[in-house]
Amino acid sequence: MTKRLLASIHDVGPRFEREVDQLADQLSRILGGPKFAMLVVADHWSEAPLAEAKAFQAKLRGWSDAGVEMFVHGWFHKDMAEHGGAASFKARHMTAGEGEFLGLSEAVAAKRMADGKALLEDIIGRPAAGFIAPAWLYGEGARAALAKSGFALAEDHFRVWQPSTGEILAKGPVITWASRSKGRQLSSRFFAGLARHALHPQKVMRIAVHPGDTTVPALIDSIEATYSAFAARRPAGRYADLLPG
Template sequence: MIGDPRRDGAAANRRLVVSIHDVSPAFADPIEQLAETIGAILGGPRFAMLVVPDHWGRALLDRSPAFARRLRHWADAGVEMFLHGWFHRDASNHPTAAAAMKARYMTAGEGEFLGLGADEAEDRMRRGRAVVEDAIGRPVAGFIAPAWLYGAGARAALKACDFALAEDHFRVWQPATDAIVARGPVVTWASRSAARTASSLAVAAAARALPDWLPTLRVAVHPGDVTKASLMTSIAQTIGTLAARRTVARYVDLLPQGGAAA
């Protein structure tokens, strides 16, 4: 079995966590394709899904019963479900030049929680959580901001909402205590331009080749990845290669009570 720690003792101390982002009725077919591809590589639904309640204000989950049923099926099978913003769209007026640059260059207008105040961020988190939990029939595993970008308001709202876990580009942490449970960058892919695609393919190739010095390695895929064969080939190669050398883990396994913290 891929990722089985019984194969070698070292692998038991190195974890691989895989997630599918932007899970929404707007991308039902690509999400299904990614879930099938990753599930086949990992030997089952051993990954997380990041669910957007109303992607760009055009795809309400609670008005998409067929997709909600599919989400519950995945959750019942063991897929971890995270809340992933509300709209996944950044419509904020950013107060600082640094935040404006992040919003412009780090994401294509999708850093929804980068510029929100605490009250608005908390309202979207609470409403989104209710929608997703109603669909899946259980609590969400945590909250992950769109584009992994958090402003001060979002960080305050995370504490108020008592999510078990959150993550950004470089860490996974417990918002209630700020305790970090995993460190290191996320391996992901980009489909927006030829240059971004080439760069992401190079990074993925490096991740496959580099020594396994990180205790926890995270891999994230997006619906747009299915639009390019080169990306899907790289995703399959990367997840397969890393899973052969690591224990495939869930986010909950990163928690002290679920497994050893990194």
């Protein structure tokens, strides 16, 4: 397999239009064009309904027409479920109330996936590239719904897979940054720095950015250095290239 770099911008929607524009410009410059994916949220925290944002819809169509892969990234991006056991730990420590699909039943997860897919595909005029749960967190209900959803691709922190078959298409950690505390900023910058030197043997390298990253200049610098280091040694590709055939 040819080594690939898969770049993505999370939490895309009208709530973070300015931040998404900034990140899209940065990645386009480093990667030599719009060679990245966007993860689109239908109504971020019930405060920014994409269905009513006609100007942002036009932007999404333009990006999609230019070759940007468009993934469904949940509906609300907000976790409103009660959790116990391992899910409770994930909800507290792996995200700040953003793991929407961690505690949903199969029926509710299936409806949100289907509604998000229909909305995004109506906007861009082509199939969605896949589904990626907010914060990369999936509960049992979400995984069951995803297998029947018709999405071609899905990913979590450590893998990309084909939901209909369960076939794993790529393995390895995703490099990302956390902006919500000084400690998380430092630890994510430290990991990115290590990854720039240690992870080049990885076949598929995934690097993801979020709107909140734009609020911390040190994170933007780390993002610049990390994408540049990997892009110098492998081409930026498409998630769809991982699919069989």
